[in-house]
Amino acid sequence: MALQFNFISSMLIILLLTISSAKAQEAGGVGGRGGGDGGVIDVVAKFGAKADEKTDLSKPLLDAWKEACASTSPEKIVIPKGTYFLSTATLDGPCKAPIELQVEGIVKAPADPGAFKEPKWIVFNRIENFKLSGGGVFDGQGTIAYKREGCDKHNFCGSLPINLRFDFLTNAMIQGVTTKDSKQFHVNVLGCKNITFEHFIVSAPGESPNTDGIHIGRSDGVNVLNTEIKTGDDCVSIGDGSKNLVINGVTCGPGHGISIGSLGLFKNEEPVDGVTVKNCTLTNTSNGVRIKSWPGAEPGTCSNIHFEDITVTNVSSPIIIDQKYCPWNKCKINEESKVKLSNISFKNIHGTSALPEAVKIICSATLPCENVELIDIEIMHSGPTGPAVSQCSNVKPKVSGKQNPTACSAPVPANPTSTS
């Protein structure tokens, strides 16, 4: 009896041990990848990144990217809370599955502009199904670069780095992160298809030079939604080859406004076609909504552009088409622009202007603007310089609804604009 009991109980124990060890292996298999939860790679825990503001995050980040990008199931890389130093990083695709970078910490660039040989800090390149998230901050530490000291002695001024470059991405979401004090443009979007910026924040001083918020070029399907931009140049600038863009819920100021162009400076520019700018608020900016092209120079087209439900407060030039755009006297001012503008509407634009010239629609004499509409415009200006006025040249806009100032009621000055 005793022997039989012992035999049965030991069999039972072996059986139980086998089951529990199989369970442990199963759990280990799930938790094992990346050393955390399923598909989560922590750059600190797994790749030795240090939030000490001096150890370069570059290698840990690139190592994590290499592993995540090679995985055949979706992966998420996490940069946890803390402050990191990152010299530079280019995160290349294609990846085998969707990939997310969740930045919870603050990532700082070298403050010295001379540390950069090329105009880039962080680049996301040729990735499909990419997401950037996490509430973190990319700090370009631009203060020294803004002074432009020693530009004549060094050649880094022309190659100041752009904080974030999104090159040739397809189906990307950039959500809830901040770019701060970039040395040059904050964001450059090039060759992307279906990319959305949402709850994105751009922050730099009003006097920081050439710090456009989001520059978009040669891309199809870009959405900029519920985004806050304070910077020293255009909040959003839209270059040639941009198609099917939606800008909605952007607040801009300080800054130079939301601009299409400048167009017509370079050879072989592609058309700008289909841009809707809606439900945006601009405060203390030099421009509101603008299309600009250079006199003379190169041909191009820009069509199907709609600005709607825009609030302007103390904006110098709230509505402006400027085909005599000529900053730094870089053009032949007696020539006309070769960029054809058509199908452009301004609807429900209201608020106050800082200068009397609230509406300026200055088109090319050789290629007059076609099908421009002004619907419900109400922009006030008060001060010793008189009430708001509206200037037009080489355009016969179709007007409807309220028009304050009265459309095209004031003479156009002969000189081109010199502001950037």
Ligand SMILES: *[C@@H]1O[C@H](CO)[C@@H](O)[C@H](O)[C@H]1NC(C)=O
């Ligand atoms: C666009 O990209 C998003 C991811 O950001 C994706 O959910 C959506 O399906 C894509 N749309 C199309 C038409 O592919």
Ligand SMILES: *[C@@H]1O[C@H](CO)[C@@H](O)[C@H](O)[C@H]1NC(C)=O
């Ligand atoms: C308008 O923009 C604000 C952000 O400024 C956003 O919260 C709101 O949802 C937008 N409304 C619509 C109808 O898109």
Ligand SMILES: *[C@@H]1O[C@H](CO)[C@@H](O)[C@H](O)[C@H]1NC(C)=O
């Ligand atoms: C606009 O400028 C005025 C005067 O400088 C300032 O008081 C106000 O805070 C500014 N508004 C914004 C939204 O920056």
Ligand SMILES: *[C@@H]1O[C@H](CO)[C@@H](O)[C@H](O)[C@H]1NC(C)=O
């Ligand atoms: C309007 O903007 C100008 C700068 O363009 C600024 O100097 C002025 O203080 C602002 N006024 C108000 C009332 O915000």
Ligand SMILES: *[C@@H]1O[C@H](CO)[C@@H](O)[C@H](O)[C@H]1NC(C)=O
């Ligand atoms: C302008 O709009 C009209 C009517 O919607 C359309 O037929 C025409 O193709 C548009 N022009 C361009 C250059 O897209």
